[in-house]
Amino acid sequence: MNGELEGSASRQRERHVSEARHKLIDAALASLIELGFSRTTGVEVCRRAGLTRGALNYHFPDYGNLLAAALGTAYDNLLDLPTRPRDEGPLEGWVQRAHSCIVRPDFKAIIELWLASQNDPELGATLSEAIAQGSQLFDPVFTLVDCDIELTPEAEAVYRTISEACVGLGVGRSVSGGPLAHETQVIDALLNIARDADRKISNRTKKRGADHGAH
Amino acid sequence: MNGELEGSASRQRERHVSEARHKLIDAALASLIELGFSRTTGVEVCRRAGLTRGALNYHFPDYGNLLAAALGTAYDNLLDLPTRPRDEGPLEGWVQRAHSCIVRPDFKAIIELWLASQNDPELGATLSEAIAQGSQLFDPVFTLVDCDIELTPEAEAVYRTISEACVGLGVGRSVSGGPLAHETQVIDALLNIARDADRKISNRTKKRGADHGAH
DNA sequence: ACCGGAACATACATTCATGTATGTTCGGGA
DNA sequence: TCCCGAACATACATGAATGTATGTTCCGGT
Known part of the structure; x- marks a missing residue:
């Protein structure tokens, strides 16, 4: 509710947070490209990201949201074409x-x-x-x-x-x-x-x- | 080697054999269409075919051959178009x-x-x-x-x-x-x-x- | 210095598909 | 009639992914 204190505290971490998030998203995207959907699993993504399933579950309690983020990143990559x-x-x-x-x-x-x-x-x-x-x-x-x-x-x-x-x-x-x-x-x-x-x-x-x- | 006796005996069963085979292949094809590759599993195919994994393992010791047969059937279906x-x-x-x-x-x-x-x-x-x-x-x-x-x-x-x-x-x-x-x-x-x-x-x-x- | 929460890591139980072995039925030949 | 093998069904063990709970680290505030 009071975004003031939360903001100052979490803004320091925000970079750290999004680092792990981006790692997971990029790992998911890379796994989708290399292994396809059926072989892109939670542990595989964590392995590629160099993290554990705890991090995955923390950032993406719903696995589908990770894939949605990966899909969004893929779209962004296509839209960023020169x-x-x-x-x-x-x-x-x-x-x-x-x-x-x-x-x-x-x-x-x-x-x-x-x-x-x-x-x-x-x-x-x-x-x-x-x-x-x-x-x-x-x-x-x-x-x-x-x-x-x-x-x-x-x-x-x-x-x-x-x-x-x-x-x-x-x-x-x-x-x-x-x-x-x-x-x-x-x-x-x-x-x-x-x-x-x-x-x-x-x-x-x-x-x-x-x-x-x-x- | 001596196909004579085997022939007379197995020819009686051949229809029976190919019945189960066709059931498995058709079930695999239907599962691929409805559930996709990742959800098309051995047990799922057997469920649809009304058989058990014993039958699947008997007719298709290599699971990939079942998918190959399903793929061949799919091609045949497309080629049989009027x-x-x-x-x-x-x-x-x-x-x-x-x-x-x-x-x-x-x-x-x-x-x-x-x-x-x-x-x-x-x-x-x-x-x-x-x-x-x-x-x-x-x-x-x-x-x-x-x-x-x-x-x-x-x-x-x-x-x-x-x-x-x-x-x-x-x-x-x-x-x-x-x-x-x-x-x-x-x-x-x-x-x-x-x-x-x-x-x-x-x-x-x-x-x-x-x-x-x-x- | 103490505390509390964010950001993870670790551990355990469960589920599901698979590998593999063994049991069962049933029809035909001796 | 007996037996044998094809054509299955059943059962057990294994491995892998997931759900969930708990532990740990680190940083910032007081």
Whole structure:
């Protein structure tokens, strides 16, 4: 209640606390990437973090919250990707963006947790918010809302097609342990599809721009 | 060695044997679909099959072989899909084919085992042949070899793009427990892409057909 | 100097899946 | 009729992960 005294005391420790927390979260994420969900256990996470189960139970009384935190970290890792120069069209940029996401090993952890949350309803309830937050990653409606890019139904279909294809490539990476032999082939095809669609959209915008007059 | 006596004796039982085997395999497949890999355990499979672990150990001393058999059954289920009328172009048909594959619940079991085989190297060795056999499902090079369809690099890229997009949709189904809201949207976009590519190929073939003369 | 709580570590009991051994049934051949 | 082996079921031991309780350290306040 009286946050004054607690604050001064706990603020000194806060770094210490979050150190162990981050260790556990990072260890969980690394284990998910290397061993998958089924082999990512409490003791395994503690082993990797160099801590004991006491620490795990202290910071994460509910094991699902650890996985939720790991999922959030994985999403953050994908969102922290360097923003590309915006020379290209929006759909072409979308291909680059989606591809740079699925290339990261964190993407495997995301897939593992996606499937696990569906297999285990209890875990699914715990992860639901984290999943909902991160499902925007491949959703053009959420991602482009702040840009001044209008989203026609046809364009949205292409956006989502690109996303799904990249998810497929990401699964292929997770399954084969490395990039599929035809990954660049598919990415090139997606780039061609994206450029075609970008051209169509650009032409339509220009036409409408002529009607509206210059800004 | 002398298969005569063994044959007459065991042939009587063969139906009985394969009954239990099939029960176990089907139970494993159902468990993979409903509970995923991590929760698909020996006792769970036996419970579903109405048998005991003695039967499981008798028919599948190596647990991985049960999963391999389940994977093979899942592939068979996908391959036994009704062949569509061939009115459409080859790429358009490929979209239909890939989509009809990922719609089946068996596809989730395949994804689960794909990931599990990568996470567990020992299991991966056991499943490798079954996986190799079934990876042809989405590989146009293997699937179209008996058809008289020639496969240009550009066409192959579109084939694989369609496949990866459908895999992405399949994962989405496995994750959300049902079809994604934009599944038909993506399929329609893929159909458009496929028809475009089919047209290009068709034109090129006609042109070359004119050079060769009629058959 | 004493105390109290945060941040862990340690220890024990339980559960669950598995490995393995042994028991049981049942049908066919001698 | 007797016996033998296939095709299971049953039972016990093991190991691993988890739930839970308790112990320990360290730091800050009084």
